[in-house]
Amino acid sequence: MQTQTTNTTVVVNNKSTATAILLAFLFGPFGLFYISVVGGIVMIVVAITMFATAGPAGSIIAWIGSIIWAASAAQNTIPAGTTTVTTVHSSAVPKI
Secondary structure, three states: OEEEEEEEEEOOOOOOHHHHHHHHHHHHHHHHHHOOHHHHHHHHHHHHHHHHHHOHHHHHHHHHHHHHHHHHHHHHOOOOOOEEEEEEEEEOOOOO
């Protein structure tokens, strides 16, 4: 008799895409911290650099980039609450 093991991964997304977009829309790069800390830091640096080089237009472009990044990251992020459930089934499997 062999033991058969089945691994099942249950993914529950705790981050709302709508909330991520709303926060990025309202707060720009700072709103990106909701979904991605690294993304928020990167976009703050990008926004400051773009403001220094292109003025307010650069900041607007960085703001829009933050919204796009937040939407993309919210849809593609596997949350920290991901759980792996292991089920062990004993069944008689003939050996060939």
